[in-house]
Amino acid sequence: MKISVVKDILEANDRIAQENRAIFDEKGLVVFNLMSSPGAGKTSLLEKTIDGLKDHLRMGVIEGDIQSSQDAERIARKGIPVVQINTGGACHLDGNMIRDTFKSFNFDDLDLLVVENVGNLVCPAEFQVGEDFKVMILSVPEGEDKPSKYPLMFHESKVLLINKIDLLPYVDCNIETIKEQALKVNPHLTMFEISCKTGEGLDAWYSWLKEAVRSRGVDLKGK
Amino acid sequence: MAPAWWESQWVFIVHEMSIAQSLIDILREEMVKHDAGTLRSARLHIGQLSAIVPDSLSFCFEVMTSGTELEGAKLIMEIIPLKGTCRDCKHTFEIQDYTFECPECSSTEIDTIAGQNLSIVEMEVD
Ligand SMILES: Nc1nc2c(ncn2[C@@H]2O[C@H](COP(=O)(O)OP(=O)(O)O)[C@@H](O)[C@H]2O)c(=O)[nH]1
Ligand SMILES: [Mg+2]
Ligand SMILES: [Zn+2]
Numbered sequence: 001m002k003i004s005v006v007k008d009i010l011e012a013n014d015r016i017a018q019e020n021r022a023i024f025d026e027k028g029l030v031v032f033n034l035m036s037s038p039g040a041g042k043t044s045l046l047e048k049t050i051d052g053l054k055d056h057l058r059m060g061v062i063e064g065d066i067q068s069s070q071d072a073e074r075i076a077r078k079g080i081p082v083v084q085i086n087t088g089g090a091c092h093l094d095g096n097m098i099r100d101t102f103k104s105f106n107f108d109d110l111d112l113l114v115v116e117n118v119g120n121l122v123c124p125a126e127f128q129v130g131e132d133f134k135v136m137i138l139s140v141p142e143g144e145d146k147p148s149k150y151p152l153m154f155h156e157s158k159v160l161l162i163n164k165i166d167l168l169p170y171v172d173c174n175i176e177t178i179k180e181q182a183l184k185v186n187p188h189l190t191m192f193e194i195s196c197k198t199g200e201g202l203d204a205w206y207s208w209l210k211e212a213v214r215s216r217g218v219d220l221k222g223k
Numbered sequence: 224m225a226p227a228w229w230e231s232q233w234v235f236i237v238h239e240m241s242i243a244q245s246l247i248d249i250l251r252e253e254m255v256k257h258d259a260g261t262l263r264s265a266r267l268h269i270g271q272l273s274a275i276v277p278d279s280l281s282f283c284f285e286v287m288t289s290g291t292e293l294e295g296a297k298l299i300m301e302i303i304p305l306k307g308t309c310r311d312c313k314h315t316f317e318i319q320d321y322t323f324e325c326p327e328c329s330s331t332e333i334d335t336i337a338g339q340n341l342s343i344v345e346m347e348v349d
Contacts, residue, residue, distance in 0.1 A: 007343050008340055009342060
């Protein structure tokens with residue numbers, strides 16, 4: 001007997017992600033999902049961003065890792081709330097894992113929650129966690145062919161941070177080609193060239209992020 | 224830093240495992256609903272833009288269903304090409320090389336209408 005079903009396989013996760021999103025909205029909390037390959041600079045970006053915006057908004061972080069809590073310790077040293085999720089092998093965070101962290105935060109004390117996803121250019125893009133938008137990092141040593149090799153993540157992201165530009169003199173990588181390739185896959189992508197080592201380009205990212213939080217109706221301290 | 228070969232393979236298998244688990248959950252639910260005892264096959268539509276590797280998914284499905292009432296079921300997977308509609312001129316077209324630009328009017332206001340999702344479309348049960 002044949003039965004026709006027509007069901008999205010990721011539906012169960014999407015539903016949980018929507019429930020998470022409703023909770024974030026109710027608390028007036030902006031959430032972004034930070035994705036990249038291992039080592040592209042997610043934790044470094046967060047360390048910088050926490051310092052750069054500490055007078056303007058109250059941040060919290062969820063650290064996703066297969067195992068270990070080193071990244072969470074790096075963030076905790078900055079004195080902001082952070083919760084570690086060990087996925088125990090899974091290559092991405094999902095809506096359920098995010099929901100399990102809620103009891104560890106006081107959302108009333110936060111303006112922005114960042115989810116550092118498991119390092120991987122493939123899977124995290126497919127699983128919503130309830131975020132307002134996705135931010136991805138590509139570091140220049142990874143090469144300019146990544147947008148066409150991993151189109152989904154580039155397509156799903158709102159912002160692309162091209163990191164480690166301090167290394168440009170040492171690697172065969174043309175930043176204009178990265179941008180061109182990324183814009184083919186996602187013509188609406190906002191891109192910043194940054195170095196978490198020298199700090200170059202980070203001010204533009206901070207301004208963009210402040211504006212993104214403000215445009216969602218969150219009152220920021222200072223300006 | 225490029226991941227080691229085993230690292231990239233591992234990621235694919237792990238990813239397909241979680242997809243296979245969601246798939247199995249839905250199949251079980253549908254079988255109960257239709258009072259079915261065995262599953263012969265399930266037909267899936269895999270969007271070209273989704274990050275699924277069909278062979279890995281088949282492999283995970285086989286491993287994860289062995290010894291259960293789903294054992295031996297075949298996954299029939301069809302890759303669905305990416306399609307978009309231009310918001311400006313309403314032209315509908317197949318998106319080539321993941322380039323989200325209208326071939327008629329060069330607009331980049333494209334709504335994806337096919338090729339992004341991962342769905343079950345049909346099951347054959349006894
Ligand atoms: N040269 C250089 N190194 C960087 C930069 N950003 C991060 N790194 C280094 O890259 C490595 C991985 O960074 P990390 O933030 O842990 O990456 P994650 O795995 O994506 O969280 C660390 O050794 C960082 O110091 C950068 O802009 N320039
Ligand atoms: Mg990290
Ligand atoms: Zn058009």
